[in-house]
Amino acid sequence: MRARIVVGAVPGALSWYLRLSGVVSILAWLSADWIERLLDIWVLRWIGYFGWLPSMPWGVLLVLLSSGVRRRKRAAWRITLVLLALFFGLSVLVLIAGAAGAETGLGLGDWAAAGGYGLALVLLVAARGEFGALGGRANLRLALGVFAALLVVSGLLGTTLVRLTDRDPGGGAWTQPVYVVLQTILGAGATGGTVDVAVPGWVDLILGVLGSGLLLVTVWALFRPGRRAAVLTPGEELTARRLLASYGEDDSLGYFALRRDKDLLVAPNGRAALAYRVQGSVSLASGDPLGDPEAWGAAIEAWLEDCRAHSWTPGAVSVGERAAVEYRRHGLNVLELGDEAIVDVAGFNLGGREMRQVRQAVRRVERAGYTVRIRRHAQIPAAEMAAIGERADQWREGETERGFSMALGRLGDPTDGRCVMVEAFDGDGRLRGLLSFVPWGRSGLSLDLMRRDRGAENGLNEFMVAKLVEGAATVGVRRVSLNFAMLRSVFERGSQIGAGPAVRLAYGVLSFMSRFWQLESLYLSNAKYHPEWVPRYVCFAHAGGGLMSLGLAYARAEGFLPSLSRRRLDRAANAAPSPELVAGIREIDAAADRARAPRRRLSEQERVRHAKLDRIRAAGVEPYPSASRAPTWSRASAPGTGRRRRAPAPAAPPRWRAASCGPASTAG
Structure with missing residues (x-):
């Protein structure tokens, strides 16, 4: 057990060692005097035994290598193994030279350096199983291509600069390219005296920057996290819809x-799945896993294993409480992100003093002659839906369609027929605002899109929400999820009397940020309905700057920060479904409706009869063979009687007579 703990700590410890060595190398390249002063301090003399060189390219290489080691890249393990073997070999040569009677004697640090490098080499070999992240051939091809291209560019540029500025006539034509290579790799540690080259200091600086850039881009291409196109395939969408049809009431x-700009990872048992997108180096999951809550753990474990295999940082946003507990059980940290506003249709009422603000807004819009129409997307003709989409795009604030965890990213798709559209018209019949809701199971709605004409009557959104709740029975809805209020508890407690200094400070910071993003306004717009507040959480990894990486990836996914893949994601999100996909989704919805249709409760006598039929079928006998006929009746010709006389039934076939019970007993 202890050996396993030590081996498991090798990647982290080695990453710190390489990072410190790189920083020392960069500092020594910037100022050799400064590093010498540090070495004069007795406590800091251990710095001299790091594998550093006064070179900017070397320092950059070690820093980037530390990132690859931290991500447990197999290529980083190989490069580090070569470097440690080189350091260990040099340390052994120093010991051999000292033992052979060299002028410089051996110190304790020399023995410690050799022992330390040897121990590190042994531990690195023992920890080779810890470095299982897939590098990918694409990364290797990209790194080789970038290195070759930049080597040619920096070589030509550097040689040209040296040739134009060389003041030493003693060197030949071959000395200048050699000096460029030495200066690019070693930086200030290389001098031109040995190759008869004399150039100004600014040329050496440019050569060092070129070498650093060469290594920086090459190592970045080699160690970058794996890429995966975020596309929801038709098979994945059908799987997700089946799970939603069975367990959609949970989230x-x-x-x-x-x-369709997300990926879906299905648990090995097929009972749960997890939706995510690879955003840079972060695998970003959103919402709760789909499917059976008892199988969420299997889906999360499969997702984490996928993250480890591709060196992605795991993170999840907008997670419910039950899923947050499951993520925490699998080793992720959990923080509260905010609260979701949920309105119970049965308990919603515009009466009372606390609802006065909403009630006044609704009455004002009604007096202006506004009306509302509520219908499913499947009831809207295609041409009319296209016109609604155009108006929604016109009313959108900004050119970027934001949303990831709480937005569908499309409108009018034929697969979204169960979505609900709320349209508001003014007195002249013009469309002035709309709300679009996605299904929440079979009896709920979740807000997807809220758009309005800026010139419309004030309070239009409140009017549409109130009318939807009022007419919820027409679409079979019992609960409605409205907007999400980020960090709601801070806004609620910070504005109350008696709030502590920490809460007031946080409230002040968020109020300032609300000038640029809709933070407090979203909380206030939801709070007026007096909803039930349901908390949502973020889950992030412990190491590797998990929370910061998650925050940046989340901001890019939601559209708050620019992303180079935005156009590609938009194309995927708005991809038209195939006719086969549409037909498959309709079959899933029809099956779900049949499964939820109320069934008549059988009486005791009917249950006994059905059980007897099951026993007959289990014995291999058909209870109602096709050759049998129902009993027939004929009216007797006796005068004075209107009674019916049963006609003799035809003889049953021999197979039926051999059964243990006849048709009369089977019918009960």
Whole structure:
């Protein structure tokens, strides 16, 4: 057990060692005097035994190598193994030279350096199983291509600069390219005296920067995290919809897993799945896993294993409480992100003093002659839906369609027929605002899109929400999920009397940020309905700057920060479904409706008869063979009687007579 713990700590310890060596190398390249002063301090003399050189390219290489080691890249393990073997070999040569009677005697540090490098080499070999992250041939091809291209560019540029500025006439034509290579690799540690080259200091600086850039881009290409196109395939979408049809009541954000710019990872048992997108070096999951909550753990474990295999940092956003507990059980940290506003249709009422603000807004819009129409997307003709989409795009604030965890990213798709559209018209019949909701199971709705004409009557959004709740029975809805309020508890407690200094400070910071992003306004717009607040969480990894990496990836995914893959993601999100996919989804919805249709409760006598039929079928006998006929009746010709006389039934076939019971007994 202890050996396993030591081996498991090798990647982290080695990453720190390489990082410190790289920093020392860069500092020594910038100022040799500064590093010498540090070495004069007795406590810091251990710095001299790091594998550093006064070179910017070398320092950059070690820093980038430390990142690859931290990500447990197999290529980083190989490069580090070569470097440690080189350091160990040099240390052994120093010991041999000292033992042979060299002028410089051996110190304790020399023995410690050799022993340390030897021990590190042994531990690195023992920990080779810890470095299992897939590098990918694409990364290797990219790194080789970048290195070759930059080597040619930096070589030509550097040689030209040296040739134009060389003041030493003693060197030949071959000395200048050699000096460029030495200066590019070693930096200030190389001098031109040995190759008869004399150039100004600014030329050496440019050559060092070129060498650093060469290594920086090459090592980045080699150690970058694996890429995966975020595309929800038709098979994955059908799987997700089957899970939603069975377990869609559990999460109000479950339908947003059907965005086509997400991936889906299915648990090995097939009973749960997890929707995510690889955003840079972060595998970003959103919402709760789909499917049976008892199988969520298997889906999360498969996702984490996928992250380890590709050196991705795991993170999940907008997670419910039950899923957050499951993520925490699998080793992720959990922080509260905010609260989701959920309105119970049965308990919603515009009466009372606390609802006065909403009630006044609704009455004002009604007096202006506004009306509302509520219908499913499947009831809207295609041409009319296209016109609605155009108006929604016109009313959108900004050119970027934001959303990832709480937005579907499309409108009018034929696979979204169960979505609900709320349209508001003014007195002249013009469309002035709309709300679009996605299904939350079979009896709920979750807000997807909210758009309005800026010139419309004030309070239009409140009017549409109130009318939807009022007419919820027409679409079979019992609960409605509205907007999400980030860090709601800070806004709620910070504005109250008696709030502590920490809460007030956080409230002040968030109020300032609300000038640029809709933070406090979203909380206030939801709070007026007096909803039930349901917390949502973020889950992130312990190491590797998990929370910061998650925050940046989340901001790019939601559209708050620019992303180079935005156009590609938009194309994937708005991809048209195939007719086969549409037909498959309709079959899933029809099967779900049949499964939820109410069934008549059988009486005791009927249950006994059905059980007897099951026993007959289990014995291999058909209870109602096709040759049998129902009993027939004939009216007797006796005068004065209107009674019916049963006609003799035809003889049953021999197979039927051999059964243990006849048709009369089977019918009960």
